[in-house]
Amino acid sequence: MSGQDKSIWDTLENIPREVLYGILIVVFVFPMVYPLGLPVPISENVRKWYRTIDELPSGSVVLIDFGYSGGGEPELGPMAVAVYHHLFKKGGIKVICMSTSIEGPQLWDKAMAEIRPEQRYGAQYGVDYINIGYIAGTETAMAAVGKDLRATTSTEYKGNSLDQYSIMDGIVDATSFDLLICYTTGGDQSEGWVRQWFTVYETPYLCSVLAMMVPTMLPYQNAGQIVSLTSGAQAGEMESLVKMPARGIKSADVITLTHILCLIYVVVGNVAQIGKKSSGGGR
Amino acid sequence: MTVRKTIPVVIVFVVAVVVMMDYFLVLPPVSEAGKSWTSGAVTNIQNWGIILSAFALGFGAVNLFYFHSRHISRRTPGQWMYSLWLLIVIVIFTVIGVSMGATSDGYSWLYNASFFALSATVYSSLGFYMTSGLYRALRFKNLESGIFVVVGLVVLARNAPALTVYFPALGVWGSFISDVLTTSAQRGIMIGGALGAISLGIRTMTGRETGFLGKLTEEEKGGGAVA
Numbered sequence: 001m002s003g004q005d006k007s008i009w010d011t012l013e014n015i016p017r018e019v020l021y022g023i024l025i026v027v028f029v030f031p032m033v034y035p036l037g038l039p040v041p042i043s044e045n046v047r048k049w050y051r052t053i054d055e056l057p058s059g060s061v062v063l064i065d066f067g068y069s070g071g072g073e074p075e076l077g078p079m080a081v082a083v084y085h086h087l088f089k090k091g092g093i094k095v096i097c098m099s100t101s102i103e104g105p106q107l108w109d110k111a112m113a114e115i116r117p118e119q120r121y122g123a124q125y126g127v128d129y130i131n132i133g134y135i136a137g138t139e140t141a142m143a144a145v146g147k148d149l150r151a152t153t154s155t156e157y158k159g160n161s162l163d164q165y166s167i168m169d170g171i172v173d174a175t176s177f178d179l180l181i182c183y184t185t186g187g188d189q190s191e192g193w194v195r196q197w198f199t200v201y202e203t204p205y206l207c208s209v210l211a212m213m214v215p216t217m218l219p220y221q222n223a224g225q226i227v228s229l230t231s232g233a234q235a236g237e238m239e240s241l242v243k244m245p246a247r248g249i250k251s252a253d254v255i256t257l258t259h260i261l262c263l264i265y266v267v268v269g270n271v272a273q274i275g276k277k278s279s280g281g282g283r
Numbered sequence: 284m285t286v287r288k289t290i291p292v293v294i295v296f297v298v299a300v301v302v303m304m305d306y307f308l309v310l311p312p313v314s315e316a317g318k319s320w321t322s323g324a325v326t327n328i329q330n331w332g333i334i335l336s337a338f339a340l341g342f343g344a345v346n347l348f349y350f351h352s353r354h355i356s357r358r359t360p361g362q363w364m365y366s367l368w369l370l371i372v373i374v375i376f377t378v379i380g381v382s383m384g385a386t387s388d389g390y391s392w393l394y395n396a397s398f399f400a401l402s403a404t405v406y407s408s409l410g411f412y413m414t415s416g417l418y419r420a421l422r423f424k425n426l427e428s429g430i431f432v433v434v435g436l437v438v439l440a441r442n443a444p445a446l447t448v449y450f451p452a453l454g455v456w457g458s459f460i461s462d463v464l465t466t467s468a469q470r471g472i473m474i475g476g477a478l479g480a481i482s483l484g485i486r487t488m489t490g491r492e493t494g495f496l497g498k499l500t501e502e503e504k505g506g507g508a509v510a
C-alpha cells in the first residue's frame with residue numbers, strides 16, 4: 001500500500017509538461033470559443049485613468065507613445081484601442097502619436113484599422129489626430145521632443161510635412177501638451193517619460209505596461225509621478241468603461257481561468273510534495 | 284593620458300556638463316520664451332543623439348550582414364542555413380520598405396503576416412514555460428519558500444479578475460503586497476541602481492571608466508607602460 005501511495009505522489013509531483021501544457025491549452029481555448037461572461041471588476045487605477053481623460057477640457061492636446069513591440073501587442077493593443085475610442089468619443093481633443101519603438105507605426109496602423117476614427121467618429125487625420133512616427137534614441141528622443149518637437153521631426157509618419165496639418169498649429173514643445181500616455185513593453189520608455197517629461201515639465205502621465213512590469217513601475221505611481229498605472233491585461237476593464245467591448249473583455253475570461261489553473265497547479269504540486277514526504281518518499 | 288583617451292573624455296565631460304546644466308538649471312541669459320542659453324545647444328546635442336541612434340540601427344544591419352555572411356561562406360554546421368534565411372528576410376524587408384515605403388500596404392502586410400505573428404507567438408509561448416515552472420518551482424520547502432508560495436498564491440488569485448468579485452479580501456491583501464512590500468523593495472533596488480548610475484557617470488566623465496572607448500592599452504588608459 002505504502003509503495004502504491006509513493007508512486008501516486010511521485011506521479012503527481014512529476015506530471016509531464018505535455019499534460020500541463022495540454023490542460024492549459026484547453027483552459028485557454030474554451031472561453032475564447034464559448035465566452036463565459038465572468039464578472040470583470042473595474043479597478044481604481046483604470047477608473048482614475050478614465051477620469052483623467054474624461055476631465056480634459058475641450059481643445060486639450062494629448063501625446064501618445066506607441067512604445068510597444070509586436071510581441072506585446074496582444075496585451076497592450078486592446079488597451080491602446082479602448083483609450084483611443086474614449087478620446088474620439090469625448091471629442092474636442094487633439095491626439096498626437098509618436099513611437100519610441102521601431103514597430104510603433106505599424107502597430108498604430110493596426111490599431112487605427114480596428115478603431116476606424118473617420119467612419120465611426122468623423123475624426124480627421126491631421127485635424128483631430130496624427131502620427132509623427134518613430135523617433136530613434138528612446139530617452140534622448142523623449143527629451144528632444146519635449147524641448148522642441150519641430151526641431152526633432154518635421155514630418156509625420158508617412159513623410160509629409162507637419163506644417164500642412166492644422167493639428168500641429170501651436171505645438172512647440174512639452175508645454176503644448178496637457179496629457180502624456182505611454183503604452184510600452186520596455187522599462188526604458190515607461191521610466192524615461194517620468195524622467196524626461198514629468199520631472200521637467202510636470203506633464204500628467206498615464207502609463208500602461210505589460211502585467212509583469214507593473215511592480216517595477218509602482219514606485220513611480222505611488223510617488224505621484226504617474227497619475228495612473230495599468231497593465232494591458234486590464235484592457236477589458238477599460239473597454240467596459242468606454243462601452244466598446246472588444247478583444248480585452250474577451251480575454252478577461254481567459255485571464256481568470258488560466259490564473260485559477262495556475263493556482264490549482266501550485267496547490268497540486270505542493271500537496272504531492274507533502275504527500276510524498278509524509279509517505280516516506282521525501283528527501 | 285593619451286590623445287586617444289583625452290579627446291573623447293573631454294568631449295564626454297563637456298557634453299555631460301552642458302546637458303546636466305540644462306536639465307537642472309535655467310542659466311542667464313534667458314530668452315523671451317524663458318529658455319536658458321544652454322537650451323539651443325542641448326537641442327542640437329539631442330538631435331545628434333537621435334541621428335546617431337538611427338545610424339546605429341543601420342550599422343547594426345551592416346554588422347549582421349558581415350557576421351552572418353561569414354557563417355554562410357564557411358558553411359558553419361547547424362548555423363549557415365539560418366544565417367542565409369536571416370539575410371534573405373532582411374533583403375526582402377529592406378527592398379519592400381525602401382521601394383514601397385515603410386508605411387505602405389505591402390510593407391504592413393509583410394510585417395503583420397510574418398514578424399508580428401511570429402513575435403506574438405514567441406512571446407505568448409512564455410506562458411507555457413511559466414506555467415510549468417510555477418508547478419515545479421513554487422513549492423513549500425522552508426519558511427522562506429513558504430512565504431514566497433503564500434504571496435504568490437495571493438497575487439495570482441488577485442490578478443484573476445472574477446476572483447476579486449467573489450473574494451473582495453483578495454484586493455486588500457493584493458494591494459498591501461504590491462503597494463507596501465513590492466514598492467518598498469523596488470524603491471530600494473531603484474535607489475541602489477541610480478546611485479550606481481551616478482557613480483558610473485562620474486567615472487566616465489572623469490576618464491576613470493574607459494569601456495566606452497573600446498580596447499585601449501594600459502598606456503592609453505593612463506596606467507603602466509606596455510611591455
